[in-house]
Amino acid sequence: MDIASAPPLSAPMVIGFDYTRSLGPVLGSFMTGLRERRVLGSRTSDGRIHVPPLEYDPVTHAPVTDLVEVLTTGTVISWTWTHRPLEGQPLAHPFGWALIRLDGADTTLLHAVDAGEPGRMRTGMRVRARWAANPVGHIRDIECFEPAETSPSQASARVAAPAPDAPVTTIVTPILLRYRHTASDQESRYLRALAEGRLLGGRCPACRKVYLPPRVCPADGVPTDEEVVVTDRGTVTTFCVVNVPFAGQRLDPPYVVAQVLLDGADIPLSHLILGCPAGQVRMGMRVAAVWRERAQWSHTPENIAHFAPTGEPDAPCESYADQL
């Protein structure tokens, strides 16, 4: 394919991590309560009971200390219907979202209502909490709410609380996000050339500097559209010896990560220097790319396994002094 006219490269990207959050006295008690299938609200100086609880009084700004139990039944104050639930939401089949005022509370809680069909939802409808089988002290201990055309007194009976356990002090919430990352036209040309074993830089039309990878010139704010082939050998401008082991590390320490100023480029790239003891790597050392087997190439800088010394005399300091 003609690299210049091909569409930008793009690829799916998934970001996943856990948020681990500490809970203060109010939210800690609230989550501990959920684990016992109880819902606690906070009482503020104006006598209002907030569910979810507030940590600070919005009127006096004092820490909230008065927690009171409310019922696990309530009334829908507003609602909507979800035909196609999204990843991570409480139910996988169509459901209603609702602002629910629990019996005994003055504010509303957002949660899902498993009503089967939108025709069963209405403002003013009575709902009751459906508990997760194994509560752990998290808002998702309430699996969802379900319609309950019963009076509060009848519904207040609850499952016996499990044996007391240490109070809940942290919650863990997994985050999972899916993206499609799209490279710029210049990055795409660079990555496609890399897949062919070539290093393609871009020259700034204003300052004439060659960037590798090509980018918008940070000095002039213009794209570096003129393509320049850069050689795969250059000079170590600066480096560090990695002595510290860490999770996911692919090489055994000590090893060298260096800034390599390729001949023909005006900005160094970061890569590994192997092929000599770490203690022998020095500023000004001449190095050349060691490419992986051609069959392993793809659109990634990993096509170059590392850089290794060429044995040439060291470059004079003036030749890379601008990069330090």
Next chain:
Amino acid sequence: MSRQRAVAVVGFAQSPCRPEAGTTSGVETLVPVFQRALAEAGLARREVDFWCSGSCDYLAGRAFSFVNAVDAIGAYPPICESHVEMDAAWACYEAYVKILAGEADTALVYGFGKSSAGELPRVLALQLDPYVTAPLWPDSVSIAALQARLACERGILTERDMAEVAVRSRVDAAANPCAQVAGATTAETLLAAPYVADPLRAHDCAPVSDGAAALVLAASDRARELRDRPAWIAGMAHRIDPQGLGERDLAAVPSARAAAEAAGVAGDLDVAELHAPFTHQELLLRAALGLGDSVRINPSGGALCGNPMFSAGLARIGAAAEQVMSGRAGRAVGHATSGPALQQNLVCVLEAEQ
């Protein structure tokens, strides 16, 4: 004490709002926007004293995405730069204060975002309370629907009122080359569509848009040198409502009302550019800001016709300023929102004379 400096908008540009704008970085999108905004202000890039941006890393799933975008400024040799993790309307507020304080005479404010890179309604769940709300992943459209229903059932507005907002916006957007959605339609046609999230239909929700915008600010005499008719900032204020959705009156938008009062919205207004990503929100904002029938709302078509996250609010201030700079309005309001269901609101009053 010295007389307070005046600050004016002297240039504005935005990229077309697109459902899919290519590159995730935003840098390439920003380059031509900066060139046009600076050309309109008659200012050279090196004459900008202060740069301030608004964006959000979660949108593109890239850490420090605003740092990459700084390339488009030409940040070498070093410049004076700042960033807010919000709509760039709040970056505009920062630049406004910076100029008022005498620390800069000119500023360029910009916002950018590629909303299409991820699943926007899910990504926005992460701006909710992280303990009791975000772990349920409620999407932004459903949350807006809860607000719309409250307003409908309280008799503040109807689904037909909402459809008419969409009709007017699309007709006005036909004259806006940056609009993503535009064209003549009728409320009957729109109301025949199915619900996306009852009571919201597709026309009630802003499209998912990629884009960028830039605004140039200048102080007193500098502004007069650069333009015959700068859009002077007569007042700017922002306010915030509690994070808990059940802790505030979703149908009244108290923070918008408070910001409008603090910014001095009262008086004869010709135009208001309201950042309302949902039709019902425009109606709630009109009430909160106390805008009468004589005020022309969103002649640009508004966010309903193109809503690039983190620049759509700034673009409302820019569009209002354009009305003043072009002479079509003597006094205008630019409004921006952030957070779920109009939780945070910024109001900027612009005038022809100072």
